[in-house]
Amino acid sequence: MMDLANRVKTLTPSSTLAITAKAKELKNQGHDVIGLGAGEPDFNTPQNILDAAEKAMRDGHTKYTPSGGLPALKEAIINKLEQDQQLEYSPEEIIVTNGAKHGLYTLFQVLLNPGDEVIIPAPYWVSYPEQVKLAQGMPVVVESKEANQFKITPEQLEQAITDKTKAVILNSPSNPTGVMYSEEELIAIGDICLKHDLLIVSDEIYEKLIYTDQQHVSIAQLSEPLKKQTIVINGVSKSHSMTGWRIGYAAGDSTIIKAMTGLASHSTSNPNSIAQYAALEAYSGSQDKVEEMRQAFQERLENLYQLITDIPGISCVKPKGAFYLFPNVREAVKANGFSNVDDWVAALLEEEKVALVPGSGFGAPENIRLSYAISLPQLEEAANRIKRFVQNHQ
Numbered sequence: 001m002m003d004l005a006n007r008v009k010t011l012t013p014s015s016t017l018a019i020t021a022k023a024k025e026l027k028n029q030g031h032d033v034i035g036l037g038a039g040e041p042d043f044n045t046p047q048n049i050l051d052a053a054e055k056a057m058r059d060g061h062t063k064y065t066p067s068g069g070l071p072a073l074k075e076a077i078i079n080k081l082e083q084d085q086q087l088e089y090s091p092e093e094i095i096v097t098n099g100a101k102h103g104l105y106t107l108f109q110v111l112l113n114p115g116d117e118v119i120i121p122a123p124y125w126v127s128y129p130e131q132v133k134l135a136q137g138m139p140v141v142v143e144s145k146e147a148n149q150f151k152i153t154p155e156q157l158e159q160a161i162t163d164k165t166k167a168v169i170l171n172s173p174s175n176p177t178g179v180m181y182s183e184e185e186l187i188a189i190g191d192i193c194l195k196h197d198l199l200i201v202s203d204e205i206y207e208k209l210i211y212t213d214q215q216h217v218s219i220a221q222l223s224e225p226l227k228k229q230t231i232v233i234n235g236v237s238k239s240h241s242m243t244g245w246r247i248g249y250a251a252g253d254s255t256i257i258k259a260m261t262g263l264a265s266h267s268t269s270n271p272n273s274i275a276q277y278a279a280l281e282a283y284s285g286s287q288d289k290v291e292e293m294r295q296a297f298q299e300r301l302e303n304l305y306q307l308i309t310d311i312p313g314i315s316c317v318k319p320k321g322a323f324y325l326f327p328n329v330r331e332a333v334k335a336n337g338f339s340n341v342d343d344w345v346a347a348l349l350e351e352e353k354v355a356l357v358p359g360s361g362f363g364a365p366e367n368i369r370l371s372y373a374i375s376l377p378q379l380e381e382a383a384n385r386i387k388r389f390v391q392n393h394q
Contacts (some may be wrong), residue, residue: 007134014126015361016369019345023355034382035355036370039175040243041323043296045278046289049240052281056274063273067265068257069096069249070276076283077249081232084207085221092254095261096279098271100205100235100248103260105131106267107201107231107250110259112137116166118201121152122363123326125175125203140165141363146328149317150177154188161192167199170219173206176362176369177326178319180210186219190226200230205248206322208239208290211298214320220252231256238322239290240282247271247279297323300372300379307383308370311390323373326359330366336393341365351392352385 019037027033044050068074074094081087097103104127112118112135120128122143129139142160144150157168170189172181181189193200200219207216220230235248250260264270301319308325309316313332316325329341338344342358345368349355359367372379 010133011130016357019355019357031353033353033355034378036382037355037357038371038373041241041293042373043241043293045242048285049278049281053274053278056277061273061277065270065273067270068261073276073280076280080283085218087221089251093251093257095250095257096271097248098268099246100233103233103248103250106260106263108132108135110263115164117164119160119168123150123176124363126361128169146317150179151181154192157189157192161196165198167201168193169201171203173321175322176324178322178324180214180320183217186217187222190219190222193229194225202230203233205234205238209294209297209323210321211301212320236279236282245275245278247275300376303376304372304379311387323371325370326367328367332390348389352389354382354385
């Protein structure tokens with residue numbers, strides 16, 4: 001059998017996809033499984049977006065598009081960035097990608113040379129380190145402290161920088177913690193990045209899902225030097241419940257965007273044409289459904305947070321955005337007689353049929369991630385099962 005390339009041999013399988021697959025297997029066997037592992041809204045895509053997609057098909061928009069995306073969609077993204085973040089971009093500074101994940105992947109492919117380092121705050125989204133490794137870069141994980149709301153400090157960032165550091169990833173609101181950086185914190189981090197000439201990769205995919213008075217701030221909007229030093233990554237997946245449509249974008253330096261577009265032309269050709277017309281409607285049409293979904297998530301957060309933190313041995317930093325809780329279950333795992341969180345999660349799935357994602361995949365082995373992107377009654381039932389599991393193993 002032919003040997004595989006070395007770059008794929010080091011990949012760590014996605015823990016979120018693994019737990020989802022196991023939950024589906026149990027469901028197929030007839031078990032009543034509650035899955036809290038999915039990173040996608042449970043709402044259907046809003047009707048006006050579905051209608052726009054149908055119209056695009058009927059109008060014959062079923063051919064290739066420019067590799068960097070439809071000009072009209074680029075303009076809609078430019079308008080969105082100007083309206084929401086007061087950021088001005090030209091079409092040459094925008095690329096439409098096959099989801100925000102593809103935007104990140106393409107960015108690292110054009111940015112990194114072998115041995116280049118990328119600083120990744122932990123807890124992190126599971127694909128960040130893997131994408132850096134696939135581009136032959138070196139992920140440098142900086143562990144944030146729960147006592148600091150899972151946010152790295154300027155001092156930690158400074159200490160992690162070497163002569164090989166090329167970029168820093170920021171994700172606010174964060175997957176998996178839901179925490180947000182304040183404007184003051186972003187300014188302090190930005191000053192260090194400017195000092196060391198580091199590219200800032202600002203993943204803002206959860207910007208529309210915020211549940212406090214704190215406003216989303218893009219580090220790119222804080223100054224012109226920071227804008228030039230930042231690539232903004234975003235998309236319609238979470239904000240408009242369009243995960244399956246696979247439309248994201250990157251905004252930033254035209255030289256980088258041009259390189260990303262060139263790579264895309266030789267890999268994916270272009271994002272799906274119909275999905276692009278759907279995204280055009282998502283950004284230019286009514287935003288009422290976006291706010292309705294946000295309010296529903298906020299209600300779920302308030303209920304689930306109280307239920308989970310009432311369970312003995314479980315504590316949790318209350319998230320400000322996204323749709324995840326990231327509780328610390330160290331004491332519960334210890335009291336239940338398990339050696340680690342992964343085993344505890346596996347037993348919970350087998351005994352109570354509740355699927356969670358262990359924090360080890362996010363660089364935080366004492367935590368678990370719970371998605372509240374399912375109905376409130378299901379969330380309440382899941383919390384009751386987790387509580388029963390903990391009590392039964394005391």
